[in-house]
Amino acid sequence: MKPTILAVLIPVFAARLPAQLVAIDPGALPLSDTSRxxxxxxxxxxxxxxxxxxxxxxxxxNPASAELRKALAxxxxxxxxxxxxxxxxxRAARMAPLDPGSRFTLAAAYIALExxxxxxxxxxxxxxxxPRNPLYPHWLAGIYQHYQWxxxxxxxxxxxxxxxxxxxxxxxxxxQCLEAxxxxxxxxxxxxxxxxxxxxxxxxxxxxxxxRGSLLRQGGKFEEAVAALERAAALEPRNAEVQHELGxxxxxxxxxxxxxxxxxxxxxxEPGEAKFHYALSRLQRRTGDIDGARASLARFQRLxxxxxxx
Amino acid sequence: MRSRAAFYSLALAGSALASEVxxxxxxxxxIPPAEPIRVELHCPGAETVTGAADPDGRFAxxxxxxxxxxxxxTLSGYTSATVPVDRLPLDPEIAGVExxxxxxxxxxxxxxxxxxxxxxxxxxxxxGVRTLRGGGQANMSKAxxxxxxxxxxxxxxxxxxxxxxxxxxxxxxxxxxxVALRSALAADxxxxxxxxxxLMLELGEERWSEARELCRxxxxxxxxxxDALLYGALSSLEMNDLAAAKEGLGAIEAGxxxxxxxxxxxxxxxxxxxxxxxxxxxxxxxxxxxAGAEGPLAEEARARLAKAGSR
Numbered sequence: 001m002k003p004t005i006l007a008v009l010i011p012v013f014a015a016r017l018p019a020q021l022v023a024i025d026p027g028a029l030p031l032s033d034t035s036r037x038x039x040x041x042x043x044x045x046x047x048x049x050x051x052x053x054x055x056x057x058x059x060x061x062n063p064a065s066a067e068l069r070k071a072l073a074x075x076x077x078x079x080x081x082x083x084x085x086x087x088x089x090x091r092a093a094r095m096a097p098l099d100p101g102s103r104f105t106l107a108a109a110y111i112a113l114e115x116x117x118x119x120x121x122x123x124x125x126x127x128x129x130x131p132r133n134p135l136y137p138h139w140l141a142g143i144y145q146h147y148q149w150x151x152x153x154x155x156x157x158x159x160x161x162x163x164x165x166x167x168x169x170x171x172x173x174x175x176q177c178l179e180a181x182x183x184x185x186x187x188x189x190x191x192x193x194x195x196x197x198x199x200x201x202x203x204x205x206x207x208x209x210x211x212r213g214s215l216l217r218q219g220g221k222f223e224e225a226v227a228a229l230e231r232a233a234a235l236e237p238r239n240a241e242v243q244h245e246l247g248x249x250x251x252x253x254x255x256x257x258x259x260x261x262x263x264x265x266x267x268x269x270e271p272g273e274a275k276f277h278y279a280l281s282r283l284q285r286r287t288g289d290i291d292g293a294r295a296s297l298a299r300f301q302r303l304x305x306x307x308x309x310x
Numbered sequence: 311m312r313s314r315a316a317f318y319s320l321a322l323a324g325s326a327l328a329s330e331v332x333x334x335x336x337x338x339x340x341i342p343p344a345e346p347i348r349v350e351l352h353c354p355g356a357e358t359v360t361g362a363a364d365p366d367g368r369f370a371x372x373x374x375x376x377x378x379x380x381x382x383x384t385l386s387g388y389t390s391a392t393v394p395v396d397r398l399p400l401d402p403e404i405a406g407v408e409x410x411x412x413x414x415x416x417x418x419x420x421x422x423x424x425x426x427x428x429x430x431x432x433x434x435x436x437x438g439v440r441t442l443r444g445g446g447q448a449n450m451s452k453a454x455x456x457x458x459x460x461x462x463x464x465x466x467x468x469x470x471x472x473x474x475x476x477x478x479x480x481x482x483x484x485x486x487x488x489v490a491l492r493s494a495l496a497a498d499x500x501x502x503x504x505x506x507x508x509l510m511l512e513l514g515e516e517r518w519s520e521a522r523e524l525c526r527x528x529x530x531x532x533x534x535x536x537d538a539l540l541y542g543a544l545s546s547l548e549m550n551d552l553a554a555a556k557e558g559l560g561a562i563e564a565g566x567x568x569x570x571x572x573x574x575x576x577x578x579x580x581x582x583x584x585x586x587x588x589x590x591x592x593x594x595x596x597x598x599x600x601a602g603a604e605g606p607l608a609e610e611a612r613a614r615l616a617k618a619g620s621r
Contacts, residue, residue, distance in 0.1 A: 053400040076404070080397065083338055083408040083425070090426025094466070110422075113338070113410070117532070118422045121500050149533070 022074040022105050024051070030065050031058060048078045059088075066095035070102050077105055082112040100126060100133075107139065116143045127156075134163040138170045141177070150177040168198035172208045179215055187215060195231070206236035210245060217249045225249045233262075240270035244279060256287050267296075274303035331374065333398045333406035335367045335383040335391070340424035340469065342436045343385055344443060347409065351395075353379040368402060383407040421468035421494075421501035431464035438473065450477055461493065468498035475504065484511060500531050509541055518548040536567040543577055547584060555581055572601035576611050583614070592618055 026039045035058055042051035052075040059068050073088035089106040092098060098106065103122050110119035120143050127136035141156035157174035160167055175190030194208035213228030229246040236242060247262035263280040270276060281296035335347045346362035351371045363369040363383070371381065379395040388409040398406040411420065427435070438456030441449050454477040460470035475490035491508040494501060505528040512521040525542030528535060543558025559581060562574050579594030595611040603611070 049397075049400050052404065056399075056401055056404050079399070081399070081405065081408070083336070084405050086422070087425040090422065094426060094428075113408075115420070115422070117419065117500060117502075121422075 022077055023101065024071045024074050029058070029067055029071055030062060031068075048075060051075050052079050052081075064095065066092040069095070070098070073102070073109075074105065077109055080112075082109040085109045086113065086115075086118075100130060104135065104139075111139075111143070116146060119143060127159075132163055134160040134167050134170065137163070138167065138173065141170070141173050145173060145177055145180075148180070150180045153177040154181075166197045166201060168194045168201065168203055168205065168208060171197060172205075172211060175208070175211055175215075179211070184215065184219065188212060191215070195228075204235050206232035206239045206242050208232075209235065210239070210242050213249065214245050217245065217252070222249055222252045226253065238265070238269045240266040240273060240276060243269065244276055247279060247283070251283060256283065259283055260287065271299075272303065274300050277303065329373050330370045331372070331381075331395055331398065332368070332370045332402040333381065333393075334402050334404070335363050335369065335385075335407040335409060336405040337367075337385065337388060337409045337411065338425070339411045339420045340427070340432065340435070342439050345386070348384045349407070350382045350384070351379060352382060367405070381407060383409055385409050387412060419502040421472075421498045421503075423466050423498045423501070424469045427460075427467040427470070428464040431460045431467050431470065434460035434463060435467065435470045435473075438470075442473075442477075450480065453477060461490075465493070466497045468494045468501045468504075471497060472501070472504050475507065479507065484515075487511065495527070499527060502528070502532055505531075506537070509538075513541060513545070516548070518545040521545040522549065522554075534565055536562055536565060536571050539565070540571075540573050540577055544580065547580055552581070552584060555584075572598055572603055573607055575601070576603070576607050579611065579614070588618055 024039075024043060026036045026043065029036065029039075031039065035054065039051060039054050039058075042048075042054060052072070055068065055072040055075050059065070059072050062068055069088050069092035073085045073092065076082070076085035076088060086106060086109040089098060089102055089109070092102070103126055107119040107122040107126070110116065110122070120140065123136050123140045123143065126133070127140055130136060137156040137159040141153040141160065144150070144153035144156060154174060154177045157170050157177060160170035161174065164170070171190050171194035175187045175194060178184075178190055179187035191208050191212035195212065198205060198208055209228045209232035213225045213232060216222075216225035216228060226246065226249050229242060229249055232239065232242040233246055243262045243266035247259045247266060250256075250259035250262060260280070260283055263276065263283060266273075266276040267280055277296045277300035281293045281300060284290075284296055285293035331351075333349075335349060337343060337347075342365065346364070347367060347369075349361050349363055349369045349371065351359040351361075351374060353374045353376050356374070356376065359371055361369055361371055374395055377396075380392050381395060381398065382390055382392045384390045389412055391407045391409050393407050434456050438453045438460060441456060442453040454474065457470050457474035457477065461467055461474060464470070471490050471494035475487045475494065478487035478490055488508065488511050491504045491511070494504040495508070505524065509521055509524050509528070512524060522542055522545035525538045525545065528538040529542070532538070539558050539562045543555045543562075546552075546554035546558060555577070559574070559577050562568055562571060562577070565571075568574065575594045575598035579591040579598065582588075582594060583591035592615055595615050598611050599608060599615075
């Protein structure tokens, strides 16, 4: 039987990680025809748990195959088992040097595990070896930003932008780091650029507009802030953070009905987040909806637990 | 929902019953837990069912009757982890719940080589940890042999090198401890735990050049570690590199700990003394000691004050 050749690109939407691509190519793996067909079927049907189990079995049968271990690591990653993924990539790396894609996914796994220290090692080394890939400085900037090393993060973001001037997320991150350093005008310009290049590329991320709107609101420019936040909401209508920020800003412009509507969307989109209930409660109270305000406050207190009374 | 813990009798041996959901919990530092990992099955509107994992982390809980159930694993010293039942792996040998050691990354750190260590070395290492927990001199000696075996089986096993070094230090075999600490860093230079003890060894033997280089490596892995800046600057001073020492002082002052890091007064005193300002240096030493400083640097500061007073 001719082996099925199937390249499967797996979108990964891990928490706080941008969309990533992890490839598993059953045709490139040392598998029997039967196992290859079985794995291909699982991948085609997006049965990731089954694919993971099949690869785990294959690794046990052929523990010396670095390719199988990398595929298993990718399956673990897809199933959000980041520690297992990092471990398996580590085992594969002992057999043969990892390819850049695997190293990048390994770094993403480390970040998901909140081991940025280890991710930094991989990303710094990738950035040095492949200086024309904008993803590496961009992700490094994310680590530095998390450490609040904003100067370093700015340098890396600018490197990413130099390689790819149309890299919207890099402009956005640059804006956040500039904002953190109090360089408001430069931050607003960076967000505007992020919006512009993102729009030109047809990207649907609300974050550049959200960050711009949020910063404008802090500076008291409520009309401009609403315009930016409405652009963000148009891109991601169920983004609770965007709706929350929009609600707060509309409230400052004395547009309570619209503000209430935005805050209600935020609460519906993320009912487990306490701060949205609190904001809604405050506005409900001021607009005379006392029962609604009490109910929202009760939900806030339940969600916030011990912190609510502090 | 108020949870009444109903202890579920585990049936780990043999084949799984269809009425069970089985999984495995692991810890991210690869160190065998000193107590069983506690697992709980939470289902909406149902009692919480509690169980314990076996020494290898395997657990079995009753198959939930409803959707939306989650399994939580808890172990003291680790951050609890929760996984939806429908995200558990089909094969329980694939870890399903991962517990992470608590603590900041700048303190005790994990080596990324631990979980990928060769299986035989992991067995020796686990045996070493369990033996060490038994306490007593005999067990320390036995554990040392087991860690030595682990690094022989896998020379890249940085955590095993580190544990071996600790035991060698405990019996004051400084030379062998230094070898083990250096081997830990050679295996994983981003494993932060060996830096401090190795630095203390180098400083204790006045190996200033080695100490300074070690501080440089430590700072490369973890910029902003104030102790590395301090000891790097002091080593530079001992090597008559006043400019580097002042650079280190500036970095500490500009860093997040600058205002609260008492030893900065000691370093400033040493620099002032070297620059020929004994009175100002004395004031800095006194400032340092008034902060309640203890240890070798405080002793050195007292000695320098006494010497200045006797002149």
